[in-house]
Amino acid sequence: MTQTAEKPCRESDSVSRQIFHLTRKELRETLRDRRTIITLLAMPLLLYPLLGLGFRYMAVLNARAETPHVRLAFESEDEALWVKHVLETTDALRESSEIDDITDARLEFDFLVAEDGMTLPESLAGGYAELGIRISMTEPITRTGPRGRSVELIQVAGSSISQRASDEMERRLAAINVITLSDIVKDTYPEFNLPVTRKIETVEPVGKTSAILGLLPLVLLLMTVTGGVYPAIDLTAGERERNTLETLMALPVPHIRLLFAKYFAVITVTMLTGLMNLLAMSVTVYSLQLEGTLFGENGLTGLVLLKLFLVLVAFAIFFSAALLALTSSARSFKEAQAYLIPLLLLAIAPGFVILLPDWELTRMTAIVPIINVLMLARDLFQGTASPLLALAAVGTTLLYSSLFLFIAARIFGADAMLIGSRGQWRDLIDRPTEFARTPTAAAAGCLLACLFPVYFVSSGFLQRMADASIAQRLTASALLTIALFVGIPLLFAIWRRLRVLSTFRIANPASSVWPGVILLGLATWPCIFELVVLVESTGLQKLTEQNMDRIQALLDAWRQVPIWVVVVALGIVPGVCEEFFFRGFLFSGLRSRTNGLLTVLGTAITFGLFHVVLAGGAAPERLIPSTLMGLLLGWVSLRTGSMVTTAIMHGIHNSTLLIMAHKRDELANWTVTAAEQSHLPTTWIIASAIGIVVGVSWIWLTTRKSPT
Amino acid sequence: MNLLPSDNRDRNKPPLTDSATITSVRDIRQSVCYSESPFLRECHMIHVQKLTKRYSPTKLAVDELSFSVTSGEVYGLLGPNGAGKTTTLRMLLGLLPPTSGDARIEEHSIMNAPVEIKRRIGLVSASAGLYQWLTPREVLEYFGWGYGLKPDVIRRRTKELTDVMQIGDYLDQRCATLSTGQTQRVNLARALIHDPPVVLLDEPTRGLDVLGAQVIFDYAARLRQDGKAIIVCTHKLEEAERLCDRFGLLHRGRLQQEGTIEELRAATGEESLVEMFLKMIGPVKTEERIA
Numbered sequence: 001m002t003q004t005a006e007k008p009c010r011e012s013d014s015v016s017r018q019i020f021h022l023t024r025k026e027l028r029e030t031l032r033d034r035r036t037i038i039t040l041l042a043m044p045l046l047l048y049p050l051l052g053l054g055f056r057y058m059a060v061l062n063a064r065a066e067t068p069h070v071r072l073a074f075e076s077e078d079e080a081l082w083v084k085h086v087l088e089t090t091d092a093l094r095e096s097s098e099i100d101d102i103t104d105a106r107l108e109f110d111f112l113v114a115e116d117g118m119t120l121p122e123s124l125a126g127g128y129a130e131l132g133i134r135i136s137m138t139e140p141i142t143r144t145g146p147r148g149r150s151v152e153l154i155q156v157a158g159s160s161i162s163q164r165a166s167d168e169m170e171r172r173l174a175a176i177n178v179i180t181l182s183d184i185v186k187d188t189y190p191e192f193n194l195p196v197t198r199k200i201e202t203v204e205p206v207g208k209t210s211a212i213l214g215l216l217p218l219v220l221l222l223m224t225v226t227g228g229v230y231p232a233i234d235l236t237a238g239e240r241e242r243n244t245l246e247t248l249m250a251l252p253v254p255h256i257r258l259l260f261a262k263y264f265a266v267i268t269v270t271m272l273t274g275l276m277n278l279l280a281m282s283v284t285v286y287s288l289q290l291e292g293t294l295f296g297e298n299g300l301t302g303l304v305l306l307k308l309f310l311v312l313v314a315f316a317i318f319f320s321a322a323l324l325a326l327t328s329s330a331r332s333f334k335e336a337q338a339y340l341i342p343l344l345l346l347a348i349a350p351g352f353v354i355l356l357p358d359w360e361l362t363r364m365t366a367i368v369p370i371i372n373v374l375m376l377a378r379d380l381f382q383g384t385a386s387p388l389l390a391l392a393a394v395g396t397t398l399l400y401s402s403l404f405l406f407i408a409a410r411i412f413g414a415d416a417m418l419i420g421s422r423g424q425w426r427d428l429i430d431r432p433t434e435f436a437r438t439p440t441a442a443a444a445g446c447l448l449a450c451l452f453p454v455y456f457v458s459s460g461f462l463q464r465m466a467d468a469s470i471a472q473r474l475t476a477s478a479l480l481t482i483a484l485f486v487g488i489p490l491l492f493a494i495w496r497r498l499r500v501l502s503t504f505r506i507a508n509p510a511s512s513v514w515p516g517v518i519l520l521g522l523a524t525w526p527c528i529f530e531l532v533v534l535v536e537s538t539g540l541q542k543l544t545e546q547n548m549d550r551i552q553a554l555l556d557a558w559r560q561v562p563i564w565v566v567v568v569a570l571g572i573v574p575g576v577c578e579e580f581f582f583r584g585f586l587f588s589g590l591r592s593r594t595n596g597l598l599t600v601l602g603t604a605i606t607f608g609l610f611h612v613v614l615a616g617g618a619a620p621e622r623l624i625p626s627t628l629m630g631l632l633l634g635w636v637s638l639r640t641g642s643m644v645t646t647a648i649m650h651g652i653h654n655s656t657l658l659i660m661a662h663k664r665d666e667l668a669n670w671t672v673t674a675a676e677q678s679h680l681p682t683t684w685i686i687a688s689a690i691g692i693v694v695g696v697s698w699i700w701l702t703t704r705k706s707p708t
Numbered sequence: 709m710n711l712l713p714s715d716n717r718d719r720n721k722p723p724l725t726d727s728a729t730i731t732s733v734r735d736i737r738q739s740v741c742y743s744e745s746p747f748l749r750e751c752h753m754i755h756v757q758k759l760t761k762r763y764s765p766t767k768l769a770v771d772e773l774s775f776s777v778t779s780g781e782v783y784g785l786l787g788p789n790g791a792g793k794t795t796t797l798r799m800l801l802g803l804l805p806p807t808s809g810d811a812r813i814e815e816h817s818i819m820n821a822p823v824e825i826k827r828r829i830g831l832v833s834a835s836a837g838l839y840q841w842l843t844p845r846e847v848l849e850y851f852g853w854g855y856g857l858k859p860d861v862i863r864r865r866t867k868e869l870t871d872v873m874q875i876g877d878y879l880d881q882r883c884a885t886l887s888t889g890q891t892q893r894v895n896l897a898r899a900l901i902h903d904p905p906v907v908l909l910d911e912p913t914r915g916l917d918v919l920g921a922q923v924i925f926d927y928a929a930r931l932r933q934d935g936k937a938i939i940v941c942t943h944k945l946e947e948a949e950r951l952c953d954r955f956g957l958l959h960r961g962r963l964q965q966e967g968t969i970e971e972l973r974a975a976t977g978e979e980s981l982v983e984m985f986l987k988m989i990g991p992v993k994t995e996e997r998i999a
Contacts, residue, residue: 014856021853025842032841243837247898250801251854252826434766 018253019261026265030231039227040273044280047223052284059290067106070165073113073120073129073154080111083133083169090172093179107168124156131155131165217377220277222348224312225319227273228266229340232323235262236412237336249413256409259324263405266320274312278305307380314394315373321404328412346370361385366392369400431495437502439493444589447492448606451581455484455610470557474569485577489585504584507642516698517636517645521652523691524632526684529657531625555661563662567655575651582607582630583637583646596638604630629653632692639703752776752812753906753937754783754800759809761795761961769795771961772809777954779905782928782938784952786945786981788989792961793941797908800939802826813906827855830899830907834892834914840884844875844894847883848901855902862901869897872927889920896927907931909940913947925951945981955981957988964988 030036074080087109114123120132132154153169156162178194185192239245248258282300285291291299326343330336359365361375372393379385439447458480465473493503501507558566582603590599608627633646640646754777761770770792777783785793798804800811802822810817816824838847845866852862870876873893878886886894892915899907909928913921928951931938942948948955955972957965965972965988969981978984 018853018856021850025839025846025850025853028846029839029841242840243835244839246798246803246833247831247836247851247895248854249803250826250829250831251851252823252856253854254823434764436764 015257019257019264022253022258022261023264023268026231026235026262027268030234030265030269033230033234035230036227036234036269039230040269040276043226044223044273044277047219048277048280048284051219052288052290055290056288067108068161068164069108069110070131070161071110071112071129072165073123073132074111075114075120075134077113079133079135080113082135084111086172086176090175093175107165109165120154124154124162130159130162131169133169216281216381217374218348220274220281220308220312221315221374221377222344223277224270224274224315225323225344227276228270228316228320228323229344231266231269232320232327233330233333233336233340235265236324236327236408237330237332240331241333245413255413259328259405259409259412263320263324263408266324267316270316270320271313274316275309278309278312304380304383307385308377311373311377311380311394314397315377318369318373318397318401318404321401321408325404325408325411328408361389361393363389363392367396369397373397432497435497435499437499438588438592439496439498439503439585441589441593443492443496444586447489447589448586451484451488452610454488458484470560471565474561474565478569478573481574481577485574485581489581493585503588504580505588505637505641505643506584507644509640509642509645510702512702513640513645513699516695516702517640517649518652519691519698520632520636520695521649522656523688523695524629525653525657525660526680526688527692528625528629528653530680530685531628532622558662563659566662567658571655571658572651575649575654576647578607578610579633579637579643579647579650582610583633583643587634587637587643600631600634600638603634604628606630607633632696635696636699639699753779753781754811754813754939756796756800756811757809759796759799759811760807761792761799761804762807769961770799770806773958773961773963774809775956775963775966777906777937777939779935779937780932781954782932782940782952784948784955785939785941785958786943786948786955786985787958788943788985790960791958793958794910795961796958797831797910797939797941800825800908801829801831827902828904828906830902830904832896832899832907832909832912834911836895838883838886838891838894838898840882842883843880844883844886844897845879847894847898851898851901857902865901865903869900872930873897873923888915889917889923892916892920893923896924900931905936907936907938909938909942911942912940913942913944921947945985949981957984959988 072080072083074083112123112129114120118126120134123129124132134152134154136150151169151173153166155166182192182194239248249255251258282305285300322343323340326339327336330339359371359375361372361379365375366372366389376385376390376393379390462473462477462480465476468476489504490500492498493500586606587599587603590602594602604627607630608623611622611626633650636649637643637646754775756773756775758772758774759770760768760772762768773792773796775783775785785796787793795804799806800813800818802818802825806818810819812818813825813828816828818825838844839850842850848866848869849862852865857865870879873896875890875893875897878890883891883894892912896912909924912924912928916924925947928938928940932953940948940951949969954968955966956963957972965975965984967975972981972984973979976984976987978987
């Protein structure tokens, strides 16, 4: 009689082997599926030869564009013969170096005579020729005799080739004139030479490669991603669809280990696809002799291929994690595909950024996901990649991958996914039948996703009100803030049947906390202000002279209205309304899903990001100070269990700052703002820091017994 | 003979069995285990105590459910759709966290030893699928590794289960090609690859023909002989009568009645489980009735 389960292997030696065997199953399952094989093998084999043929065709067109055939139209054969003679004469003169080497030798001319009844303009307009030439013929041309000719050039409007042919013809006719005059002068003065001679030389810019080359990293990386899409869906959403998820989750294996196995499988398939694409591309380039056209004189070397492969590895690691994070929450293939379309579009959009000439891999772009890897791939193709930036790009990509994997591990197999009626996206659309105390994290995220673009666009509208009076602008700003941060969340809460007081965390805190709250409201602004100045001084964002003038004009404009109007419109209203959303709705939504620390962190980062957006532009220097302010507000809200405290604190903070700005001249007279206007006096900073410490300690002590 | 009171307040104290009704070794073991001795209480392989699951303030799936199952006992957790059977099994498996209460498998609590709990349970669910591109042998191997078994144990268990479940003919055939009955046999083998002391059977005969269902019955009997504690969730009450030693009748998340079939008959005055159910549920809409 067996009373206990079979004994498992020792943990130390079983984990790696277990992951290996779990991965092997995932690979077996994926690689036996013909859909994976099609993506893995058939697509690269078909795509690259087709792309290669396309590239070759474009290269031929390119070559043709460099030595185009220009059709010259004449009214008579004599005129054509005269021009032909002019061309031959100038060619001969150029070869004997008697005239400047300024003619376009790559142009080739065909001569056409207009048919009866068709004028030259009609011929050109009908597309039969690129340039019309009409000549008044009186005498045949000779080398020396100055003979009067009137040459009329007729161009096709807006045609660059017609313009190029016309310019060429003008230069040649001018050369005929010059050499004729020169010969005449030389007859009298044999030692005569033209005072100025000209020569034009063209050089290829450094690093210039085919324009098509810019597309190659995008094609390569997108094709690589394509390989991971199907396995990612199959191994996550597929588990739900074929009802194997429950038995999988019943295994005594941590979720992260199961997910690692799936992750390794997706990476392997993605890498195999990448390798297959690289191989197919190399073979195509080699067989169609496109190395020179695409990669310059060095061609496609083994070293470039190796570097590209390493970039593909980084890209596969990143995208496999991103794919799993998305598909882990899907319950069917269809749902997963719907999630992936935006991701692929997101991947394509930055792909076009790298085609722009001004975008380079810098310290900033090296940390932007997707763009960094695409730029690195492009630089590797061009042979201009910097090792340090490459390392930064790959390093940050790996970091983002870890984050995605962590998210995927949290989502995959979560209890909500096992229960059909809960956690569906549809729940966000259908109006609930029952009242709830707080929004779900998904609902909070959904509202946030809607609010941010609305806020962004609204900020732009405010900027368009530059010509309105200051009173109108302040009123509009206040109304907009109320509508955005109170109106929309409130409507959302009503629609979702959320209890208003608990959703927005409107609660009466203990009266003992108020001294701390008010002190923090009064004391924080100098430190926050200094942080902004500090961030500016790091060079992240310098205030331009134009912006300084604008700020000065704004401050002067505020003086036209009573100070209380400015304080209400820009201090109290934003303070209260922003808290209504950030420490109210968003806070309660995140708190329903996660712990206090993560909630404070999440609301603070969102708060910081919102403050980067300014009317008519961005202010990245505000990100860190605003996020820190958000952390403080979040902590106070968490401790006091209410957004009312932070609304008051935020309002006091904004109002104090505005009053200080309004009274800055008076303060300057008291020499408290010092000669160096950008910095506050040290005493202010110290007082602010002490105020923050005392305020935080006060709140901590007064809420110690009943933390929320 | 005792039955649980309908308000379920005294569920933690299992009913004492009348000695006159003891007819087998299993019954003796059962009666011994129901005594209050802490030492003997360890005979309870599964001990569920006030287990509650609330999905939302208004949706209570399982309400303070308590019952125990001993080694070598088949416990039928019966109830109409939405009674909370599957939710209970998922909580026992650690797939869903309970809102309150606890359950123990041997000495391990589902609250703080989920991995140990999972090691001791084999789940057979009618809705469970198989990996279509793998063969049954690979499925068994995969789950063997999942349960942390050594390779030689996996091989031995695969051979044993292949013989018992008679899946040898299609052991190396892709799962996509198997019939419903064959799939269910492989599923049963998969759930038992680690030879667990506790087996949860969720609608084990759904979709099976008479012969297929008979295989499940035969194997359940064998598992009982081997001393496994088995919980069967089903709404096929005739099958439950054949298969189970004791029953827990669940309705709207609450345990309404518990006991052997004789005890239930005495308590309800009804002859069959179907009649007992209809009496328990009362006048309800047709769709709420058990199938």
